[in-house]
Amino acid sequence: MTTRQSRASRPEGCICVNCGDTVEGRANTRHRGPDIAWFAHCHPCAALVAEQVQPLGLLPGGGVDVYQCRSCGSLRVCRTGWRTRCHICLDERSAGLSLAAGARLLARLPDEPGLADRVRRFAGLADPEPVSIRAAAEFQAAIALGEELDRRRRDGWADLAGDVHGLPWYGERQAPFSHGTWGLHLRCDSWQRLRDRSCAQCPPEPEDRTFAALRDTPYLLYLVRHRGLLKFGVGGASRVRQHLRAGAQLVEVVEGRHADVIEAEAVLKRQKRAAGEPLRWWRTRRMPESFGAGTEVVRNGVRIRLGDYLRDGIDVTSRFTSAPGTTRDNAR
Numbered sequence: 137m138t139t140r141q142s143r144a145s146r147p148e149g150c151i152c153v154n155c156g157d158t159v160e161g162r163a164n165t166r167h168r169g170p171d172i173a174w175f176a177h178c179h180p181c182a183a184l185v186a187e188q189v190q191p192l193g194l195l196p197g198g199g200v201d202v203y204q205c206r207s208c209g210s211l212r213v214c215r216t217g218w219r220t221r222c223h224i225c226l227d228e229r230s231a232g233l234s235l236a237a238g239a240r241l242l243a244r245l246p247d248e249p250g251l252a253d254r255v256r257r258f259a260g261l262a263d264p265e266p267v268s269i270r271a272a273a274e275f276q277a278a279i280a281l282g283e284e285l286d287r288r289r290r291d292g293w294a295d296l297a298g299d300v301h302g303l304p305w306y307g308e309r310q311a312p313f314s315h316g317t318w319g320l321h322l323r324c325d326s327w328q329r330l331r332d333r334s335c336a337q338c339p340p341e342p343e344d345r346t347f348a349a350l351r352d353t354p355y356l357l358y359l360v361r362h363r364g365l366l367k368f369g370v371g372g373a374s375r376v377r378q379h380l381r382a383g384a385q386l387v388e389v390v391e392g393r394h395a396d397v398i399e400a401e402a403v404l405k406r407q408k409r410a411a412g413e414p415l416r417w418w419r420t421r422r423m424p425e426s427f428g429a430g431t432e433v434v435r436n437g438v439r440i441r442l443g444d445y446l447r448d449g450i451d452v453t454s455r456f457t458s459a460p461g462t463t464r465d466n467a468r
């Protein structure tokens with residue numbers, strides 16, 4: 137985003153955010169590449185990510201769009217015609233300050249084996265393999281993105297997509313402005329900018345609560361199945377029940393601390409992307425509406441055990457299988 141907004145007056149406006157090389161002049165001129173995702177880039181770094189994300193054409197109005205990373209599948213909102221890049225993926229030119237958040241995380245790993253295990257899982261590394269600083273930085277970015285989106289998560293909405301200023305490089309948000317957080321309201325199947333609690337088109341539901349109000353309550357990581365597809369996600373009990381009402385079968389539900397569940401989701405998203413090729417349209421066409429646009433959906437053959445992602449979590453699957461009309465699906 138931004139071709140014009142980069143603040144050339146600020147010192148970092150003269151440095152490529154990705155590699156640290158000095159750039160000169162206005163954006164997209166001879167000695168400076170186009171600005172991307174709010175930050176100045178050199179030409180070689182800009183060229184590396186020119187095809188990294190693709191517009192999905194999901195949002196009404198045409199002013200902004202949801203872009204999907206071709207590599208990891210994560211979503212980012214940007215103004216149509218502006219340039220953006222993945223919130224998470226760095227590249228072989230990423231260096232210096234753009235990896236500092238990764239270096240800080242890496243320094244913690246020797247003392248925090250559980251965290252090291254999760255970063256390895258995220259990066260698809262076997263146990264003795266060293267974690268690269270880039271993988272650590274990408275993990276940090278994925279967690280930061282998950283926390284940002286979680287603040288806006290609420291019952292009845294799926295596929296939240298936002299725009300976190302400062303990612304993928306800084307490991308946390310750097311400035312409050314963004315192209316907004318958007319989501320799919322499941323009941324009316326419409327994409328909307330999330331401004332307050334309710335859908336602009338539907339009457340309010342008394343049971344709708346923002347998850348900001350639920351931050352300190354236990355949170356659920358769930359896995360459900362429908363017609364040969366698996367869908368994982370996070371949320372409260374009502375989210376799980378919504379899938380069951382839509383005809384999905386329950387596979388597993390694990391309860392954990394809020395932050396742990398968000399982290400587990402970030403790892404799962406990364407891993408499932410690596411595990412299988414993208415779903416073809418005919419597989420997603422008959423998904424129940426509660427599955428949303430299918431960004432957290434994988435083929436049935438992909439083996440997922442939620443307990444592996446949420447080690448301190450409690451299996452609460454039976455809480456949902458005791459209700460009449462629901463059956464636990466054991467055929468993993």
Ligand SMILES: [Zn+2]
Nearest residue numbers: 152155178181
């Ligand atoms: Zn550069």
Ligand SMILES: [Zn+2]
Nearest residue numbers: 205208222225
């Ligand atoms: Zn990516």
Ligand SMILES: [Zn+2]
Nearest residue numbers: 321324335338
């Ligand atoms: Zn609605």
